[in-house]
Every structure is written in C-alpha cells, then in structure tokens.
Amino acid sequence: MQPLCEFCLIAEDVTAADVVDHRTPHKGDLGLFHDPNNLQSLCKHHHDSAKQMMERGKQVVTYDLDGYPIELG
Structure with missing residues (x-):
C-alpha cells in the first residue's frame, strides 16, 4: 500500500x-x-464520495490542476 x-x-494532487x-x-x-x-x-x-458513487454505477469526473476533466474508475 502506498x-x-x-x-x-490521478489529478496530480498529493494527499495522504x-x-x-x-x-x-x-x-x-x-x-x-x-x-x-x-x-x-x-x-x-474520495472513499466516502467518489468511490461510493462508483459502486452505485455512477460516472465520476474530477479535474486536474489545469482544470481538465478526468474520469475516475
């Protein structure tokens, strides 16, 4: 584990x-x-938001540091 x-x-954000x-x-x-x-x-x-949405079959989009969309999952 990291x-x-x-x-x-994925969005080039460093978070513990x-x-x-x-x-x-x-x-x-x-x-x-x-x-x-x-x-x-x-x-x-992310565990309590994006991951839960993904498990419910929803598409999750976040944004990189330049504002470009990135699809998770």
Missing part, C-alpha cells in the same frame, strides 16, 4: 491516504477480502 490517495494522484479500500467490493468473499491486488489507498473524502 501512503498517498490514488484518486488524488486515510483508508485502505477494496477496489472490487468483497461482499463476504474472503479471497477478494485478502487479495492485496484488490486494495487501494484513498483519502477519506
């Missing part, structure tokens, strides 16, 4: 990660739960 939020890094998130929800599957390739570092803001 110490920085992976979603923030607060949450270890499962890329694919494990829903009780112990294989997915323990799979290190299924983990990502996120800040609390």
Whole structure:
C-alpha cells in the first residue's frame, strides 16, 4: 500500500491516504477480502464520495490542476 490517495494522484494532487479500500467490493468473499491486488489507498473524502458513487454505477469526473476533466474508475 502506498501512503498517498490514488484518486488524488490521478489529478496530480498529493494527499495522504486515510483508508485502505477494496477496489472490487468483497461482499463476504474472503479471497477478494485478502487479495492485496484488490486494495487501494484513498483519502477519506474520495472513499466516502467518489468511490461510493462508483459502486452505485455512477460516472465520476474530477479535474486536474489545469482544470481538465478526468474520469475516475
């Protein structure tokens, strides 16, 4: 795991990660739960907002430092 939020890094923003998130929800599957390739570092803001929206099937767009849109997920 890395110490920085992976979603923030996409937008070239350096933010400390607060949450270890499962890329694919494990829903009780112990294989997915323990799979290190299924983990990502996120800040609390992105975990509680963008990631939740993505899991509900919504498209999430953020912006880079120059104001250009970047699609997450």
